[in-house]
Amino acid sequence: MKSKNLNPFLIAIAAGLVVTTSTTHAADGTWNVDANGLWSLNTNWASSIIANDLTSTANFTNNITADRTVSLDTDRTINRVNFSDATTATAGSWILNNNATATNNLILSGTTGAATGTVPVIDVGALGTGKTATISAIIEGSYGFTKTGTGTLVLSGANSNLSGNVTILSGTVDSKTSQTTLGSGTLVIGGTGGVNPIFQTGLNNANAVQVNANTTGTSIIAANGTGSGFVMSGAINLNSANLNVRTFSAGTTAAVTLSGGVTGTGNLLINNLSNGTAATGKVTLSGATINNIGTVTSQGAGPTANVISAVIGANVTGVIQNSATAGLNLTAVNLYTGNTTITDGTLQISSAGSLNSGNYAGAIAVTAATSTLQYSSSAAQTFSGNITGSGALTKDTGTANTLTLSGTNTYSGATTISAGTLRLGAGGTAGSLSTSSAISVASGSTFSVNQSDIVTQGTDFSGAAISGSGGFMQAGAGTTTLNAANTFGGGVTIKNGTLESKTTTTTLGTGTVTMGGTGSTGATYLTGQNNSNAFVINAPDSGTVAIGANGAGSGFTMSGGISLIGNLTLQTYNNTISGTIKAGSNFTGGITGTGNVLLNNYGLAANTLAITTSAINNVGSLTLQGTATGDTTISANIGSNVTSVTQNSATSRLILSGTNTYTGATTVNSGTLAVNGSLANTSTTVGTGGTLQGSGSMGGSVTVQSGGKIAAGNSIESLATGALSLLAGSTFAYEMNNDAAAGVAGDLTAVTGSMTFDVGNAALLTLTELGTGSWSNGDKLTLLSYSGAWNGGLFNYASSTLADDSTFTFSGMDWAFNYNDTVAGTNYTSDLTGSSFVTMTAVPEPNVAALLGGLGVLALLRRRRN
Secondary structure (H helix, E strand, O other): OOOOOOOHHHHHHHHHHHHHHHHOOOEOEEEOOOOOEEOOOHHHEHHHOOOEOOOOEEEEOOOOOOOEEEEOOOOEEEOEEEEOOOOOOOOOOEEEEOOOOOOOOEEEOOOOOOOOOOOOEEEEOOOOOOOOEEEOOOEEEOOOEEEEOOOEEEEOOOOOOEOOOEEEOEEEEEEOOOOOOOOOOOEEEOOOOOEEEEEEEOOOEOOOEEEEOOOEOOEEEEEOOOOOOEEEOOOEEEEOOOEEEEOOOOOOOOOEEEOOOEEEEOOEEEEOOOOOOOOOOOEEEOOOOEOOEOEEEEEOOOOOOEEEOOOEOOOOOEEEEEOOOOOEEEOOEOOOOOEEEEEEEEEEEOOOOEOHHHEEOOOEEEOOOOEEEEEOOOOOEEEOOOEEEOOEEEEOOOOOOEEEEOOEOOOOOOEEEOOOEEEEOOOOOOOEOOOOOOEEEOOOOEEEEOOOOEEEEOOOEOOOOOEOOOEEEEOOOOEEEEOOOOOOOOOEEEOEEEEEEOOOOOOOOOOOEEEEOOOOOEEEEEEOOOEOOOEEEEOOOOOOEEEEEOOOOOOEEEOOOEEEEOOEEEEOOOOOOOOOOOOEEEEOOOEEEEOOEEEEOOOOOOOEEEEOOOOEOOEEEEEEEOOOOOOEEEOOOEOOOEEEEEEOOOOOOEEEOOEOOOOOEEEEOOEEEEEOOEEOOOOEEEOOOEEEEEOOEEOOOEEEOOOOEEEEEOOOOEEEEOOEEEOOOOEEEEEEOOOOOHHHOEOEEEEOOOEEEOOOOOEEEEEEEOOOOOOOOOOEEEEEEEOOOEOOOOEEEOOEEEOOOOEEEEOOEEEEEEEEEOOOOOOOHHHOOOOEEEEEEEEOOHHHHHHOOHHHHHHHHHHHHO
16 A cells, blocks of 8 residues: 655644644643733643643742733633742732633532542742732632632632632632632631631621631631621531631721621630721621630720620630720620630620620639729629629619629729619628729619628728719618718618618718618618718518617717608617617607608617607607617607607607697507697597606697506696596606795696596595605695586595595695695696696694684685685
């Protein structure tokens, strides 16, 4: 067979075709020009070998002196892309685009599991300062890719057809322009061999995230520029690794939000790096629960607080705030029980947020003097753990809610209450503040103590003055003692238990003191210091409301007014000791409102209780009881609103010395009532064991029952009464003094109405001689004067009925007794009432009368009385 002659031109073409085909076979290729160019142009590649195919590597690693763009002019499949520059001092950035044709895509391929296959890799090595490798062409593939190298890879294509995980093992991946730059798979940050991996973006992202432990450094999610905030809504899992989430270090408004929740094991750091005094950039954790087994730490130099509005779950072992400028704001009902540490700056609990659903027992450290725990939530919260450190505590906003501290708190910074209530104790015996923590209470806010034991200012909380315009509340069943010159002006509420005031007159500040009310089981105020606070008394649900002295010798004067919306007890010190030290309780500010007043003169033999100056005019009763022998004196006027006055103390004399206008009943059930002032038209009943005395005037009727006594004066004086009834077994006690002048030689009871004796069961007459001299014949004393009729009743004297015109012997003299004399004796003549008198006249002994012609003398005496 003959050989054919071949056309040399055709041979040449055939040869050329062989060369072109060989360059498109699977091969690694290295870009070798310092210029822009098309991927498909073989002259741009070393040895004209174009990187291509699923196992191939494209190397863009030659020295470039400016930014260079490689343009895809068709789809290109590749397994690995390397970007770097040997001379970083003059290097530019690499850009891989689609040559303005959307169908020119970079297909990353791998055959995971096959002997020759690997996961696709994009490696960005060292480039010039600020230089990056950018792939703006669309990336497709089913295997994702792994980013290696210390440089920055910028993705800006809409890579919606990219599946599989995108892993950042080292360096930075910067997502721009499109929210789908990472495709549909999981974003994996870090892993074995990883060095400082960073994912940064300014776009919202929905990819799930897994964070792995690195060989070097912590994995980072960050904002990529000024104003480039974003929301990552995918779930984040920490695979025994830590994660740092941060804003842009040179940005002012970039806000980073993670809303998909955090699980797994590892620590989470949120870092506000926004700069400038007006910067608003911050990190926000919202949406799903933050529930990693590890800590959550907030830090950064930005001026805006980071926010965690997501629930911090029970797996979290602790929360740390560590920035002087970028605080941390917790707004959710958090579940974590681990410790809370504020090494610097402010941790705020706001909105309706709380720790451990409102009952948090973890330790709280406000470590530095610049550390502050700020409770601004509208929810009630109890911290039963200890708050320690040199920092401060602030309770603000939430005007109706309460923050309760029941731990042994030793923090030494200020305690500031700007709104709502800060309560010390939860009703038990636990709860204290450092004595170095000064307390200030703003207007409308309250510092409250709610404990069942003894709490003392200067021992259990600061001994410095409580300052501000807010108030103080005694809420617990125990006793709280205030002993500093407090300057707060919002008043005091004594809801339960006892509030004791010591050392100074201003322990209660300058406001009104309110006692009792709804929720009260009884309230007591004890003091030994004068004060001028007004008092408002509300009816408790149970128990009593009392004001009294707090110790032996601890007398006081209260000059503020007392307004009643419930019953009140005023009392002296309730204790018994030897000696003559006394506690005097003196109330000068008056009593108004509605409620009963009980006066308890307790304890010491010489205790006294006095109500002076301003009127008592409550709508209710006034009652004295108690065991002290000191007088209870009411020199203030008892007004017309008072419904009754009752003396129930067998030992403390009740002295009324004011101009009293009440018309309700006056009752002496026990002890002594001395009327030294005046009573209006009030009916007075003296019961068994009771005594009526005094030097005043009584406008109403007086009934002395069996076992009761009337004894005019406080020694020898006159007492004016209305109609007088001395019932069977009652006593009319009369004092006389033969050393005194005739005008004051004996008592006088001046009756403006009728005088009646119980007929057949004589009232008792007792006589007491106070003098040491002698009486003379004809000396005459008026026991009673009256204007009405005598009903014929007779006294019983010395176990015998004392008949009208009869005589008896007393004080060395015989006396003639007359029930309806018309001529009065010489005592208290200016105080006489009416024209009828009960008198006793000294007469000669019978043998002397006989010598003088006794019948004539007796006739003369009868003529004088008739």
